[in-house]
Amino acid sequence: MERKIIETDILIIGGGTAGCMAAVEAKERYPQLNVTILEKAHIDRSGCLAGGMNAINAYLNKGETPESFVRYVRSDSCGLIREDLVKTMSELFEYCVKKVEKWGLPILCDDQGNYLPRGRWNIKINGESLKPILAKSARSAGAQVYNWINVTNLLMEGDRVAGAVGFSLRNGTFYVVKAKATIIATGGAAGLYRPNNPGDASHKTWYCPYNTGAGYAMGIRAGAEMTSFEMRYVALRTKDTIAPTGTIALGVKAPQVNAKGEQFMKTRYAHLGGDGAPTPYRTYGPLMEIKEGRGPVYLDTRGLTAEQVRELKAAYLDMYPSMVLYWAANNIDPSKEPIEVQTTEPYIVGGHCQAGYWVDGDRRTTVKGLYAAGDVAGGAPYKFVSGCWAEGVIAARAAGADIANMPPITVSEEQIAAEEARAFEAIKRPGKVRYPILPTDMEARLQKLLEQYAGGASTYYEMNEEMLQIARQRLAKFPADFNHLVANDLHQLMKVHEIMDRVDVAQTLVEHLLHRRETRWPSYQTRTDYPERDDVNWLKFVNSRRDPKTGNIQVLTRPYEQVIPGDRYKP
Amino acid sequence: MPVWVDPEKCNGCHGASQPPCLRMCPGDLIVKDHTANKAYLKYPEDCWDCLPCVKVCPEEAIEFHLSYQFGGKGAKLIPHIHKSHDQISWELIDTQGNSETFTIRTKLMPVALDEKVEGGTQTLDFSI
Ligand SMILES: Cc1cc2nc3c(=O)[nH]c(=O)nc-3n(C[C@H](O)[C@H](O)[C@H](O)COP(=O)(O)OP(=O)(O)OC[C@H]3O[C@@H](n4cnc5c(N)ncnc54)[C@H](O)[C@@H]3O)c2cc1C
Ligand code: SF4
Ligand code: SF4
Numbered sequence: 180m181e182r183k184i185i186e187t188d189i190l191i192i193g194g195g196t197a198g199c200m201a202a203v204e205a206k207e208r209y210p211q212l213n214v215t216i217l218e219k220a221h222i223d224r225s226g227c228l229a230g231g232m233n234a235i236n237a238y239l240n241k242g243e244t245p246e247s248f249v250r251y252v253r254s255d256s257c258g259l260i261r262e263d264l265v266k267t268m269s270e271l272f273e274y275c276v277k278k279v280e281k282w283g284l285p286i287l288c289d290d291q292g293n294y295l296p297r298g299r300w301n302i303k304i305n306g307e308s309l310k311p312i313l314a315k316s317a318r319s320a321g322a323q324v325y326n327w328i329n330v331t332n333l334l335m336e337g338d339r340v341a342g343a344v345g346f347s348l349r350n351g352t353f354y355v356v357k358a359k360a361t362i363i364a365t366g367g368a369a370g371l372y373r374p375n376n377p378g379d380a381s382h383k384t385w386y387c388p389y390n391t392g393a394g395y396a397m398g399i400r401a402g403a404e405m406t407s408f409e410m411r412y413v414a415l416r417t418k419d420t421i422a423p424t425g426t427i428a429l430g431v432k433a434p435q436v437n438a439k440g441e442q443f444m445k446t447r448y449a450h451l452g453g454d455g456a457p458t459p460y461r462t463y464g465p466l467m468e469i470k471e472g473r474g475p476v477y478l479d480t481r482g483l484t485a486e487q488v489r490e491l492k493a494a495y496l497d498m499y500p501s502m503v504l505y506w507a508a509n510n511i512d513p514s515k516e517p518i519e520v521q522t523t524e525p526y527i528v529g530g531h532c533q534a535g536y537w538v539d540g541d542r543r544t545t546v547k548g549l550y551a552a553g554d555v556a557g558g559a560p561y562k563f564v565s566g567c568w569a570e571g572v573i574a575a576r577a578a579g580a581d582i583a584n585m586p587p588i589t590v591s592e593e594q595i596a597a598e599e600a601r602a603f604e605a606i607k608r609p610g611k612v613r614y615p616i617l618p619t620d621m622e623a624r625l626q627k628l629l630e631q632y633a634g635g636a637s638t639y640y641e642m643n644e645e646m647l648q649i650a651r652q653r654l655a656k657f658p659a660d661f662n663h664l665v666a667n668d669l670h671q672l673m674k675v676h677e678i679m680d681r682v683d684v685a686q687t688l689v690e691h692l693l694h695r696r697e698t699r700w701p702s703y704q705t706r707t708d709y710p711e712r713d714d715v716n717w718l719k720f721v722n723s724r725r726d727p728k729t730g731n732i733q734v735l736t737r738p739y740e741q742v743i744p745g746d747r748y749k750p
Numbered sequence: 751m752p753v754w755v756d757p758e759k760c761n762g763c764h765g766a767s768q769p770p771c772l773r774m775c776p777g778d779l780i781v782k783d784h785t786a787n788k789a790y791l792k793y794p795e796d797c798w799d800c801l802p803c804v805k806v807c808p809e810e811a812i813e814f815h816l817s818y819q820f821g822g823k824g825a826k827l828i829p830h831i832h833k834s835h836d837q838i839s840w841e842l843i844d845t846q847g848n849s850e851t852f853t854i855r856t857k858l859m860p861v862a863l864d865e866k867v868e869g870g871t872q873t874l875d876f877s878i
Contacts, residue, residue: 219778305854325868327867350872382796383820500801509820
């Protein structure tokens with residue numbers, strides 16, 4: 180295989196929301212450093228932002244402070260977050276948003292020039308081209324961008340990360356990037372559980388289906404400590420199209436109603452804040468209506484004015500155009516009929532929940548030389564685009580400072596050769612194995628297994644010790660089949676790596692689900708054998724580390740630290 | 751079939767190796783048949799319906815088709831990117847043929863017709 184060796188100072192894996200912002204910050208602060216981005220797609224339209232955005236969901240509107248934000252996020256996440264991380268990211272919202280506005284992002288303003296809020300922590304944008312705006316800024320800042328490079332693993336120099344390797348989807352060149360600091364920004368993981376829609380719509384997921392947990396998996400293999408995988412994200416989304424509902428719920432303040440027209444959040448969940456209850460309960464509430472026979476569930480848009488309906492459609496066109504075509508194709512007029520909603524496949528995403536790398540205040544992971552930002556980083560929920568930017572900034576600042584005066588990296592040829600073999604094995608296999616396994620075959624088996632035994636939609640996301648033990652045992656058999664995976668072209672080779680990554684993520688996930696013996700986030704993490712929240716024993720983080728030598732996953736806990744005083748269950 | 755390249759309208763972006771539709775797909779699902787000089791969606795089951803491919807095609811050759819399981823044909827959604835000002839117009843046509851236009855502010859981000867790939871393009875052949 181052709182090899183391309185690159186030596187750089189800072190390597191960014193994944194040129195998405197956090198990755199592009201990290202690149203700009205690194206080049207602005209440390210112009211003398213080389214910054215390199217490796218991206219599996221093309222940074223102009225990759226990751227979560229490909230279709231556009233209509234709001235910045237984490238912003239301190241007038242009167243709010245980092246402290247009020249931490250209080251809100253803490254109660255929204257049922258009393259357990261890394262308050263230090265949430266605070267430091269919120270301190271940078273303004274810095275990041277102003278920057279992106281300067282680059283050309285249209286932000287909606289009132290007559291006085293103040294940003295228009297959409298809910299307490301959100302502002303409205305016309306973000307159809309947000310991703311190309313970020314990409315252009317990363318390039319102009321001087322970052323070296325390599326598109327269509329699927330990163331397969333980290334490189335190590337002793338116990339520190341020394342860069343990464345991957346292959347080109349265009350020509351199969353093997354990329355070896357040696358870096359003094361590596362920032363991982365590959366987003367979260369979709370496609371672990373059975374998707375909502377079958378057949379040609381199976382990728383019609385809410386979370387970006389091309390973020391397949393690669394960043395988590397690389398860290399898991401390198402022995403990085405991970406946190407809170409058990410806090411999965413189960414979203415409340417529109418029926419079929421799986422579009423975000425904040426646009427409706429916050430944009431036009433539509434309440435949830437059940438089949439009988441009851442505003443059940445207001446009655447059954449009044450003690451938790453009704454329609455403003457913590458996000459897990461806004462998934463759990465409608466789920467229980469359906470389970471107990473009062474479904475379907477809707478967002479009640481009846482009575483909206485024609486003007487409001489137009490606004491709603493315009494907002495979706497900026498982010499999720501398929502919603503608008505769906506209404507037109509099915510003759511749905513949101514002012515006359517309510518919009519049906521459903522719950523999604525569980526995702527692992529550190530930007531909505533807090534599954535991801537265990538990091539310090541500077542977003543250093545527990546492995547030297549490796550930093551994490553965005554949906555791949557743990558401990559700090561409620562990140563959304565602006566929190567991902569903030570983490571990119573923090574990680575870039577720390578990475579640049581840490582590597583001052585560092586000698587060049589050396590990586591053994593033995594390691595590079597082993598990684599090269601691992602990267603391309605599957606494409607050399609067709610015709611050479613008696614029982615070839617396509618990546619889609621393994622995907623189907625994984626998704627079915629997690630769906631049935633690790634709290635998928637068909638069991639209302641519920642699970643118990645016995646189910647999880649089955650999931651653990653059956654998952655343990657997957658890695659032995661990796662050497663049957665076949666790829667007939669480079670695209671399929673990417674899919675082979677995606678499924679191997681998801682298996683690694685799934686194993687860690689199940690260990691976390693087994694470990695937390697309480698129910699802290701109903702629907703995200705519902706244990707039927709431990710149905711109550713238990714602050715006495717479980718007000719702490721469940722973390723894990725897979726030993727790179729033995730492959731054993733060790734689960735440990737880390738204490739929760741309250742930084743902002745006050746009742747943890749009050750916003 | 752979520753998006754569909756109309757072979758009548760696609761001109762292959764004048765022999766481009768990496769035309770805009772192909773470059774802007776976050777899943778890398780579109781390929782170009784260089785013999786026919788046309789692009790097509792090679793992996794329809796993996797499409798996210800996110801539409802960058804539709805928006806950036808200079809010939810407006812890509813149609814957004816809603817999956818049949820979601821209600822399918824009968825309605826249309828067509829984005830038009832303005833060439834000179836920061837706007838995108840969406841034309842929505844319902845099943846009765848009524849149309850509605852949404853003109854929305856955006857930042858104009860011109861997209862080149864082609865882009866060079868580091869190391870060129872080539873498919874791997876391990877059959878020997
Ligand atoms: C449909 C949708 C709508 C949303 N709407 C809003 C909204 O309106 N407002 C808001 O504030 N937030 C919104 N969010 C949340 C927000 O978009 C995300 O939290 C955020 O963009 C994540 O940023 P990230 O940098 O972690 O990931 P991404 O921006 O997705 O970047 C990850 C990058 O890594 C690349 N990558 C992945 N694996 C590899 C690999 N193996 N090798 C190389 N590269 C790789 C991907 O291609 C991608 O470019 C929305 C999310 C979705 C999915
Ligand atoms: S951008 Fe449009 S015209 Fe160009 S190759 Fe793609 S479909 Fe054809
Ligand atoms: S709609 Fe999105 S995922 Fe589908 S082909 Fe176009 S760019 Fe790719």
